[in-house]
Amino acid sequence: MSNGLLALAISSTTPALAAPDGAALFMRCAACHLPTGEGVPGSFPALRGQIVRFARKPAGREYMVTVVTHGLTGALTANGAVFDNFMPAQVLTDDQAAAVLTYVANDIAGAKPPVRPFTPAEVAAIRARHQAASAQASRTLRPDALAGK
Numbered sequence: 613m614s615n616g617l618l619a620l621a622i623s624s625t626t627p628a629l630a631a632p633d634g635a636a637l638f639m640r641c642a643a644c645h646l647p648t649g650e651g652v653p654g655s656f657p658a659l660r661g662q663i664v665r666f667a668r669k670p671a672g673r674e675y676m677v678t679v680v681t682h683g684l685t686g687a688l689t690a691n692g693a694v695f696d697n698f699m700p701a702q703v704l705t706d707d708q709a710a711a712v713l714t715y716v717a718n719d720i721a722g723a724k725p726p727v728r729p730f731t732p733a734e735v736a737a738i739r740a741r742h743q744a745a746s747a748q749a750s751r752t753l754r755p756d757a758l759a760g761k
């Protein structure tokens with residue numbers, strides 16, 4: 613193999629150097645929340661204004677990270693609709709969780725101005741604080757006052 617081909621082979625097998633693609637990762641979420649994030653009444657909440665409000669406050673960011681890392685279950689009201697369903701924990705690295713949550717807040721929920729991006733270090737710190745968490749425990753972290761009705 614020439615040096616040029618070797619360099620090409622190495623660069624195409626080191627995806628860790630590139631930031632994860634939030635839009636591509638959102639395909640996993642879209643299976644339930646739909647590609648637009650509009651959700652399904654009674655089953656999957658829309659990822660809309662409540663997500664923007666959560667992402668602007670530390671407590672809300674902690675909740676969003678915990679929902680993806682540990683799942684979520686329990687009754688809640690989002691955008692005027694009631695849900696009492698179950699979201700499984702999502703298998704994501706810290707980089708991937710940060711990328712997909714930033715994408716959800718800024719692109720799917722359309723935050724204007726954009727929210728501060730979630731960082732891998734922030735996700736790691738929240739994960740470390742909630743090692744024994746569960747889908748039920750995530751519900752207790754939801755800042756319902758920010759969610760509105």
Ligand code: HEC
Binds near residue numbers: 662
């Ligand atoms: C298998 C279906 C499913 C998948 C996949 C899924 N979710 Fe969920 N999600 C749910 C359900 C169901 C709820 C509501 C749980 C309840 O009723 O307690 C929820 C709730 C949420 C909430 C909380 C909304 C609120 O108003 O409190 C966020 C944030 C969220 N999901 C983000 C994501 C992201 C980001 C992904 C992809 C990485 C994802 N979800 C993947 C089913 C899913």
